[in-house]
Amino acid sequence: MFLLTHMITSFIASAGFGVLFNAPKKSLLKCGFVGMVGWFVYIWLVNWQYDAVISSLIAAFTIAVISQIFAKMYKTPIIIFSVAGIIPLVPGGIAYDAMRNFVENDYNTAIQLAAKAFMISGAIAVGLVISEVINQMIRKVQFKSRI
């Protein structure tokens, strides 16, 4: 039930972001799907007591792979799918908590939270990079085998 709620809400939220970013109407459902899968991976891993950083990394990687497949299938720029999928992972909550603690003069907690938010954004970036690297490697190998 917990996972089902998360799947439905993340689907709607990601599709909503598709509307805000003016993604093509046809791809709104796919945006929602990418966001749903990414968030599902994240929340499932967090539920299994994995660290938020590791979970973000794996979720971002999953999103990037699906976006690449979709981009190839539908011949559209990859950015349409990856952006909508990444949004839920952005550590908005932690960044907010950090900001709040800064304002309340609790700098120790604030710095800790800010470092955490930074680590998570780094993990998302690395997840995207790894998938891109693998994609380029596959393309290079295919190119070589053709020669």
Added chain:
Amino acid sequence: MGKEYPPTIEVIEICLLAGKIMLQGGAETYRVEDTMTRIAASLGIPHSHSYVTPTGIIFSTDGTEPAKLIRISERSTDLYKVTLVNGVSRRISSGELDGKEALARLKEIESADYTFPVYQQILAASIASGCFLIMFLGSWTDFIPAMIAGGLGFVSFLYVHRVVQIKFFSEFIASLLIGLIAYFFVYSGVGTELDKIIIGSVMPLVPGLLITNAVRDLMAGHLVSGLSKGAEAFLTAFAIGAGIALVFTF
């Protein structure tokens, strides 16, 4: 070959227009450069150089034509136009479109407005805010407050931005309003968790596209664009944070 190519000046115009639309729509810098080079190559200019930053495009061909520069002053997010230009570029590469047709099509794309109607955007923002609240483990009783706060925050962002052309100011006002509305709901007993409501409703303003783009640009070796987009994302995040923080200082 025997194929007739359009004059160089026209090719430059096509490339710059395509690049301009894509950059304004929020495409990654490396994609813009790639598209421009591809279009030029398929229209008979195999060696061209483009230098794209978030604020301007320089494009030159290896010939007698001088390099051209255009300034990009307004950037928004319009992924539909990016997709359309991408499609035009593909059709030029495959030879379906010649220079004149491509230019006409690009001009048509540039002047058209494909955005969703404003009420749909506001609806999407408020529903997304509510859904984010649930995703961040909020309780269902806060769903409606988050929807209202997120929707009104987005409305104020749109309208303040129309009056004052400074993005950071409108983001600041929007997040300030979100903070006040959330505080009002919790104070009056309708909402329960102030933090969760604020986090959920602030999400439509969060610079997710910029962050993703900045990373992709850095990865592709476009250090200047990557860093400047990163700076823009940081400023946006700072504006949102400052707006919320102001509510807490009261």
